[in-house]
Amino acid sequence: GAVVSQHPSWVICKSGTSVKIECRSLDFQATTMFWYRQFPKQSLMLMATSNEGSKATYEQGVEKDKFLINHASLTLSTLTVTSAHPEDSSFYICSGDRVDEQFFGPGTRLTVL
């Protein structure tokens, strides 16, 4: 159990466009979901904490107007990167919280040209 999926697994977009990434908990309900960003050979950096039905809480330095997070249901959270630029290219990973344990999705590789 405790499977999290992400879609798409990879995406290439042009600078200035917006990209939406979906995160789904497939076999459990996640009241809380987390979004991370990971650059090559680095650790996971928490971007925001998303609670179902309420506004996301962003970590210091993360622009909330650029990284829009919606947690509409107990099994779905979305991250939209608005007006993407090459520096936003990264590996984006979500996780779902189940009884204080976090289970991670497979990640989405975003490349902005």
Next chain:
Amino acid sequence: GENVEQHPSTLSVQEGDSAVIKCTYSDSASNYFPWYKQELGKGPQLIIDIRSNVGEKKDQRIAVTLNKTAKHFSLHITETQPEDSAVYFCAASTGTDSWGKLQFGAGTQVVVTP
């Protein structure tokens, strides 16, 4: 806030030998310590975790020990196999008080050579 340090950054072991990765944390309120394995291009996979009310936990070839007094915890992998090669991350959390937010270590690249 919580700060987690992880050592070593890289670890090369011969197949069959043991591997040990150590982490220290700063927040004495932390009470949940998971370990994740991440293979290239994939998301982290929870391999074992420990809570502050126990000192050791074992699952087949993997074990984790926790010393709350010293604020450090370690991952032990015995009888290593080539498929154990990956990046391993430790993390710490204060649990539901902070929505279960995890603070990650920098990661350890483990290479198991046949």
